[in-house]
Amino acid sequence: xxxxxxxxxxxxxxxxxxxxxxxxxxxxxxxxxxxxxxxxxxxxxxxxxxxxxxxxxxxxxxxxxxxxxxxxxxxxxxxxxxxxxxxxxxxxxxxxxxxxxxxxxxxxxxxxxxxxxxxxxxxxxxxxxxxxxxxxxxxxxxxxxxxxxxxxxxxxxxxxxxxxxxxxxxxxxxxxxxxxxxxxxxxxxxxxxxxxxxxxxxxxxxxxxxxxxxxxxxxxxxxxxxxxxxxxxxxxxxxxxxxxxxxxxxxxxxxxxxxx
Amino acid sequence: xxxxxxxxxxxxxxxxxxxxxxxxxxxxxxxxxxxxxxxxxxxxxxxxxxxxxxxxxxxxxxxxxxxxxxxxxxxxxxxxxxxxxxxxxxxxxxxxxxxxxxxxxxxxxxxxxxxxxxxxxxxxxxxxxxxxxxxxxxxxxxxxxxxxxxxxxxxxxxxxxxxxxxxxxxxxxxxxxxxxxxxxxxxxxxxxxxxxxxxxxxxxxxxxxxxxxxxxxxxxxxxxxxxxxxxxxxxx
Amino acid sequence: xxxxxxxxxxxxxxxxxxxxxxxxxxxxxxxxxxxxxxxxxxxxxxxxxxxxxxxxxxxxxxxxxxxxxxxxxxxxxxxxxxxxxxxxxxxxxxxxxxxxxxxxxxxxxxxxxxxxxxxxxxxxxxxxxxxxxxxxxxxxxxxxxxxxxxxxxxxxxxxxxxxxxxxxxxxxxxxxxxxxxxxxxxxxxxxxxxxxxxxxxxxxxxxxxxxxxxxxxxxxxxxxxxxxxxxxxxxxxxxxxxxxxxxxxxxxxxxxxxxxxxxxxxxxxxxxxxxxxxxxxxxxxxxxxxxxxxxxxxxxxxxxxxxxxxxxxxxxxxxxxxxxxxxxxxxxxxxxxxxxxxxxxxxxxxxxxxxxxxxxxxxxxxxxxxxxxxxxxxxxxxxxxxxxxxxxxxxxxxxxxxxxxxxxxxxxxxxx
Numbered sequence: 069x070x071x072x073x074x075x076x077x078x079x080x081x082x083x084x085x086x087x088x089x090x091x092x093x094x095x096x097x098x099x100x101x102x103x104x105x106x107x108x109x110x111x112x113x114x115x116x117x118x119x120x121x122x123x124x125x126x127x128x129x130x131x132x133x134x135x136x137x138x139x140x141x142x143x144x145x146x147x148x149x150x151x152x153x154x155x156x157x158x159x160x161x162x163x164x165x166x167x168x169x170x171x172x173x174x175x176x177x178x179x180x181x182x183x184x185x186x187x188x189x190x191x192x193x194x195x196x197x198x199x200x201x202x203x204x205x206x207x208x209x210x211x212x213x214x215x216x217x218x219x220x221x222x223x224x225x226x227x228x229x230x231x232x233x234x235x236x237x238x239x240x241x242x243x244x245x246x247x248x249x250x251x252x253x254x255x256x257x258x259x260x261x262x263x264x265x266x267x268x269x270x271x272x273x274x275x276x277x278x279x280x281x282x283x284x285x286x287x288x289x290x291x292x293x294x295x296x297x298x299x300x301x302x303x304x305x306x307x308x309x310x311x312x313x314x315x316x317x318x319x320x321x322x323x324x325x326x327x328x
Numbered sequence: 329x330x331x332x333x334x335x336x337x338x339x340x341x342x343x344x345x346x347x348x349x350x351x352x353x354x355x356x357x358x359x360x361x362x363x364x365x366x367x368x369x370x371x372x373x374x375x376x377x378x379x380x381x382x383x384x385x386x387x388x389x390x391x392x393x394x395x396x397x398x399x400x401x402x403x404x405x406x407x408x409x410x411x412x413x414x415x416x417x418x419x420x421x422x423x424x425x426x427x428x429x430x431x432x433x434x435x436x437x438x439x440x441x442x443x444x445x446x447x448x449x450x451x452x453x454x455x456x457x458x459x460x461x462x463x464x465x466x467x468x469x470x471x472x473x474x475x476x477x478x479x480x481x482x483x484x485x486x487x488x489x490x491x492x493x494x495x496x497x498x499x500x501x502x503x504x505x506x507x508x509x510x511x512x513x514x515x516x517x518x519x520x521x522x523x524x525x526x527x528x529x530x531x532x533x534x535x536x537x538x539x540x541x542x543x544x545x546x547x548x549x550x551x552x553x554x555x556x557x558x559x560x561x562x563x564x
Numbered sequence: 565x566x567x568x569x570x571x572x573x574x575x576x577x578x579x580x581x582x583x584x585x586x587x588x589x590x591x592x593x594x595x596x597x598x599x600x601x602x603x604x605x606x607x608x609x610x611x612x613x614x615x616x617x618x619x620x621x622x623x624x625x626x627x628x629x630x631x632x633x634x635x636x637x638x639x640x641x642x643x644x645x646x647x648x649x650x651x652x653x654x655x656x657x658x659x660x661x662x663x664x665x666x667x668x669x670x671x672x673x674x675x676x677x678x679x680x681x682x683x684x685x686x687x688x689x690x691x692x693x694x695x696x697x698x699x700x701x702x703x704x705x706x707x708x709x710x711x712x713x714x715x716x717x718x719x720x721x722x723x724x725x726x727x728x729x730x731x732x733x734x735x736x737x738x739x740x741x742x743x744x745x746x747x748x749x750x751x752x753x754x755x756x757x758x759x760x761x762x763x764x765x766x767x768x769x770x771x772x773x774x775x776x777x778x779x780x781x782x783x784x785x786x787x788x789x790x791x792x793x794x795x796x797x798x799x800x801x802x803x804x805x806x807x808x809x810x811x812x813x814x815x816x817x818x819x820x821x822x823x824x825x826x827x828x829x830x831x832x833x834x835x836x837x838x839x840x841x842x843x844x845x846x847x848x849x850x851x852x853x854x855x856x857x858x859x860x861x862x863x864x865x866x867x868x869x870x871x872x873x874x875x876x877x878x879x880x881x882x883x884x885x886x887x888x889x890x891x892x893x894x895x896x897x898x899x900x901x902x903x904x905x906x907x908x909x910x911x912x913x914x915x916x917x918x919x920x921x922x923x924x925x926x927x928x929x930x931x932x933x934x935x936x937x938x939x940x941x942x943x944x945x946x947x948x949x950x951x952x953x954x955x956x957x958x959x960x961x962x963x964x965x966x967x968x969x970x971x972x973x974x975x976x977x978x979x980x
Contacts, residue, residue, distance in 0.1 A: 071427050075413065079413035079415045082416075082452075108859075108882045108904075109882065142407050143407050143412075144428075145376070146376045146378065146407065146478075147400060147425065147428045148401040148430065149397060235944050239944070239945035239946065243945065246936050246937050247930070250934040254936040255936055258939045259939070268940075268943070272939060274942075279861065279941055279942070281839050281859060281860055282884035282941065285815060285935075285938070286815065286936070286938050326380075327339070327373075327378065327379040
């Protein structure tokens with residue numbers, strides 16, 4: 069797996085899109101920090117970018133990479149390599165190169181700005197950690213979708229739908245159900261519903277840092293426990309980890325049973 | 329060498345292979361022929377482990393290939409469509425494939441020379457023409473010394489000189505006592521090199537034998553007509 | 565009155581001072597307890613108490629005296645009851661550590677109580693393990709300065725307040741530090757009180773609490789991590805300037821609570837990291853200027869019946885919600901504030917945004933209705949519905965907007 073990973077990673081790191089992605093983050097970081105000169109606002113804007121854009125890019129890149137390297141994958145399949153190694157290697161190649169673009173692109177300007185001397189270092193590293201996790205999650209989901217759909221157009225369609233669902237529609241349904249059942253105690257439900265969507269989960273993880281004052285205004289004991297202690301942080305990170313693991317296992321399983 | 333027993337494969341509702349029994353002995357060139365959709369590629373991919381059969385077994389040198397991947401060290405495969413990671417160079421690609429094989433004695437330098445690929449070694453694969461890519465593809469296939477070689481449409485996109493060199497490579501391999509499995513649409517090419525023909529039709533082996541036997545059976549003077557006759561008789 | 569004071573100073577005080585004695589109290593001295601010293605002292609004497617631990621309570625001071633602690637002697641009340649009770653004008657208590665005030669559910673025992681007296685001075689004392697700290701009752705014209713009060717309150721029902729004023733006038737409360745009691749400073753029916761440069765931290769209920777008190781001021785105080793910062797209720801003409809309200813977190817926590825307050829000024833304060841910066845109910849004609857609201861959950865929650873308030877030149881920085889309203893009506897003016905959430909532009913470069921800013925978001929309305937929805941804060945979906953509400957307000961007051969939002973954070977110093 070490591071060999072495949074190494075070469076897909078090399079390949080991707082030299083691709084135009086990696087540079088575009090990297091430069092986008094670099095530019096974003098520079099604009100936010102040096103033109104606006106306001107660290108707090110930069111972190112908030114970044115959060116919006118990270119929870120919306122990172123999943124989208126991860127999904128599109130994942131699907132695109134899978135379909136584009138289909139013929140090469142067939143060549144690899146005829147080599148004495150385990151199937152799971154091929155797909156996991158390619159997956160980690162894509163996910164790591166995307167993560168690296170994100171971390172270097174954003175981290176560069178921030179380091180230069182002197183984040184290490186500022187108290188925002190934790191907020192910022194949390195942003196990068198969730199960004200990386202979201203990349204891992206959505207690239208994996210993209211691979212799953214691509215593995216289950218031979219048809220490229222269909223695969224793309226499903227991938228975009230998945231993103232749209234996770235980033236927007238899910239929250240709409242979530243909000244409606246909360247308002248519809250407002251007479252019932254809902255804090256457990258809302259926590260579970262949050263756990264089931266990695267985008268929401270990452271958002272809440274960042275909220276724990278940014279908006280803790282507002283979150284603590286809520287009365288429920290479950291929320292209080294979740295928001296008020298490090299329990300929330302640990303649980304959210306654990307769930308995000310699970311969100312990486314499960315699709316990766318599905319990739320592994322599907323790769324073993326698929327015909328090419 | 330290869331022993332295929334009662335091989336079945338279905339894609340959705342489409343029964344592609346319906347009970348293939350085939351034994352291929354060591355040494356010689358075998359051409360797998362058949363109309364589109366007859367199951368040629370599926371058969372080859374089954375041997376390579378890319379397609380997992382619904383029923384039946386495939387044995388290579390006596391041991392089943394099921395749930396095994398190391399056996400592929402004994403196979404060199406030339407895929408039909410050559411498409412490589414665009415941002416790697418030719419040299420890196422060769423190195424990568426070498427990395428993946430346990431067989432470390434390679435002939436890549438001689439082959440690069442044969443196909444005059446030196447000027448392209450440090451070029452990115454995305455910048456190569458289709459023909460050059462096919463040459464790279466051939467290098468990747470022939471640089472190892474494996475007892476079984478599988479070629480899927482090897483002549484696609486080759487210029488006449490490379491075509492000749494390919495034929496030389498194939499006959500060299502045959503002389504070394506290797507087994508070579510070929511699919512091709514170019515009948516003259518098949519006629520020229522194949523020792524034996526395996527003709528597939530609707531997922532079954534319709535004919536197996538030498539070109540001479542084929543001509544005899546169809547009572548046609550030349551190979552192309554023999555194939556055509558076999559097809560029309562089967563449709564009639 | 566002034567002239568009378570002058571004659572007193574000129575003719576009466578000098579003989580008194582020259583006759584005034586100093587009585588020294590220490591373990592081995594002739595006078596070894598404070599109670600005894602008070603008994604033998606004449607009016608205007610000074611009692612110097614040397615370092616040591618004095619196990620005494622119910623020390624009643626009934627004549628004008630100066631009690632001076634030398635090297636911070638300790639008076640240990642042994643949890644028996646009140647420790648010092650002043651019932652005379654012109655009493656000074658300076659430099660003591662007073663510990664172990666008795667706790668009672670029927671009597672409000674204090675470390676130092678002043679009853680119906682004037683011209684008192686209570687300074688540089690440290691009060692610990694107390695019920696009530698300094699309790700001023702119907703007393704006027706005194707000072708409470710530089711005291712440190714450190715309680716160990718756990719529950720509201722069996723704990724007292726740090727500094728309490730009841731029916732007092734013209735008192736200065738300054739440079740005190742109050743921690744871990746019920747209310748840090750509590751005023752009831754007290755007018756013309758000036759509270760400044762105090763620190764009120766970690767108190768169970770309020771850092772500072774006004775009830776039915778008028779014409780008071782509090783300035784330059786720090787209120788941090790209290791159950792709620794400051795509660796001002798049923799009072800008029802309160803001046804609140806240059807205070808800092810920080811980290812008042814919790815379900816009912818706020819930096820400042822205004823309830824039935826009229827004609828107040830709230831200027832130059834900083835509200836930082838509170839669940840609610842200011843909670844306003846039934847308060848009218850209040851002038852909010854040059855305040856900073858930073859990183860609060862809600863910078864301001866306006867709940868009904870608030871009229872003719874003005875909010876100008878404030879900075880609203882990175883609050884989860886800037887303003888929340890629970891009605892569709894608005895009679896308050898928001899003008900020339902800086903809102904970090906403002907996304908408009910300034911084409912004519914006059915420092916004022918060309919499109920108005922609406923500080924009330926649809927989502928704050930939703931959260932008011934269904935509190936659990938807070939978990940969707942900053943979701944893309946919420947941004948989308950907030951945007952559509954901004955374009956055509958349906959649930960939020962449509963005339964509530966800052967017509968002249970500032971483009972840059974307001975530098976308050978340049979206005980003074």
